[in-house]
Amino acid sequence: MSILEVKDLTVAFRQDGKTNMAVKGVSFSVDRGETVALVGESGSGKSVTALSTVSLLGDVAQVGGSVSYDGQEMIDAPDRLLRKVRGNDISFIFQEPMTSLNPLHTIERQLTESLALHQSVVGHEARTRVLELLQKVGIRDAESRLGAYPHQLSGGQRQRVMIAMALSNKPDILIADEPTTALDVTIQAQILELLAELKRSEDMGLLFITHDLSIVRRIADRVCVMKDGEIVETGPTAAIFENPQHPYTQKLLSAQPSGQPIAVPAGAKELVKTDSLRVWFPIQQGFFKKVVGHVKAVNDATISVREGETLGIVGESGSGKTTLALAIMRLIGSEGGITFDGSDVRGWSTKRLRALRKEMQIVFQDPFGSLSPRMTCEQIIAEGLSVHGVEPGRNRRDMVAEVMQEVGLDPAMMHRYPHEFSGGQRQRIAIARAMILRPRLVVLDEPTSALDMTVQVQIVDLLRHLQDKYGLAYLFISHDLNVVRAMSHKMIVMKQGDVVEAGSAQDLFDNPQTDYARSLLAATLEPSG
Template identity: 80%
Template structure:
């Protein structure tokens, strides 16, 4: 008998008096010590399936079929049984730990809560167990971090705390829902190694949910490929990768950004350059806010970008990638030289800076967070024209329709709101908002990391086409080195605020000169091997 047995699971949600199907007749099992991966794009039903295992869906959900854990039926089970199983026998790790951890409670309090609730462990015994768990998941100096709050930890450390909480009661099954998507490649590799090690030592069953097939190949024993709420293909991982039977599986396996950007002519002029650019944030203490030190976000960065060229900026979280880009755009204060289009940026007054803002645009990682939910697609895209003026003099709606066609959006949808678009469509809206001003420089800050692999490929192709058409310079910030390789002419590697290596993209990927760059590249290759 399997530890977790899901048979003919069907889930629908009541909306506006109608039942909308989300999961349709899904069946799979998870055995002790086995890793099963649920793979598919956003909206395929992966997370809904996982949440159904312990009845964590809302009141609007109608669930049918069978879900048994250790022989016990979970669908329709009494609340007492569900409370015993949740977090104790079946534990969850979610994608973004900052939304799962309580920002007002210390790490010790949050882990202690699980121990007290499920095992009745209190006092010094609980404290010792908490330190043991934190050390087990790789938190250094665990005892000194007990009083820390989630915001004082890096993304990788927060995810480790989530794993510690999930393991606190030694569950039989661990459900990991996109646990590495928002992490740097080196941290991804560490978290995956940790999960594999814990699974071996604890004998857990692991249900791993992801849209990244590279991760699946590394960690899973069996794969279930989901599309539109159904499992369209299932089998041993090696067999699925070697001989996929379903067209959708083949599409997912082939969805990876490839190729390289068109070369930049040698006589192209430099658009942006910095000379010993430095961004230090003061650390102030005491009543009089005395400066006692500095957070050295960027140290003596000297870079150059030509028109029509992409400079990829890579490095782990906190390395200074985004800070460098924001300083170049004069969105934060900095020291050192910055020249844009032949002019000294530091010499611009407020009026000059506002006038040149149209030439420097930015596209962020999360389009849903950067698009106003109260504005229509047309209003969002046209917003910059209201600030910087409409030099063409054509009707705004015509300009919006034109740029929407350029980014492959249907102009007939311009009266819709952001929530009515998919993630990939929202990112296209964000790109259109930047492109309608015909900028010379675009900062792309993790523009593909929140997207499915097939959508990533589409966005990379779109950005390369727009670059050729308009001679755009890109600062491309990402932790996905496969996308960086497909997008960049040159690559700059940052670590703790320092530029430690820069060079032609192909040369740097083929033969990195520094140990840190080699570590980054090896981690990325391990995840996609």
């Protein structure tokens, strides 16, 4: 008998007098010791389905059908039963641990709170149990971490704490909702291995929600593919990957950034160059703020990028990738040489740098976080024109319409606000905001990691098209090496502020010279399909 059984589940939300169906007749089951993956793009109903299992959608949702846990019906179950099951028998891990962990409480307090609430375990016994949990999920020197706050841990450590919290009450079912999306490839591989090991040792059922099929191939026993609130295909993982039947499944499996970057034109001139660039942040102590050391964010980085060329910058979180890019753009202080278009820009005044800003633009990882929710699409894209001026003889709205068409957006949508666009459309707005100034260098800081696989492919194709059309130089920062390979002519690998390897992207992928580069490549999940 399955530990979790979902039959004909429907979920509807009422908004503005209309009923929107988010889940339409979904059925699946999860057995003990089994991993079932719910796969689909954003808006397909995956997370809504998962939250419905223990009635976490609230009164705004109209839920029908049946969700049975260990023979007990969960839909319309009494609050007393739901409180017992939630976090105890069925536990959740979410995508971004920083939004799930309380920033004001220590790790120890947050873990012991769960034990006290569900098992009445307190005091020394609770502390001992917390240490066991942290060690089980691979937190080194666990005792020294008990007093840490979430912001003092790395992304991988925070996710391990979330897993420890989810496991604290020995659940029968663990629901993991995009638990590795925001993590580096090496950390992602560790978390997936940890989940698989815990599933075996604890004999749990694991419901794994993701849009990344390469992860599914690695971890899942069975797959349910969701589209528009329905399961369009289900079956054993191997069968789905080897012989997908539904056109949507086939589309998902083929949605991997692929191809090669467009060749750099012969004789392309060098646009950006650094010479032993260094960014050290002082560590200050005491009343007089005496400098007692430095955080060596970037050490002696020497790079060059030509017009029409992409330099891929890879490495784990904290390796200095973004710091290097910000220093090149003169947004943070640094030592060493920075040359842009043949001019040494280190000593430039703020006034002189303003003209340079038009030549350098940046596109960030999370388009929703980098777009003002109070500005329309038109206002966001045209914002840079207010600073740098409109081209003589050009109308501002015409320029916005033109660049929107160029990035694949309908100019008729320019009066909408960011929340009215999909994730892929928001990223296109961010790209349009950078491109309207006709820059020569664009920093792309994880521009695809928050996007569905099919949307990733579209954004990569768009960026290559714009680069070919305008001869743009890109600094492409990413932990997704499949995307880096599709975009980059050259690559550098960074570790703890040092450039440990540099060369052509092809050579580095085919024959990495350092152990660290080899470990990064080995941790990259195999492409699906």
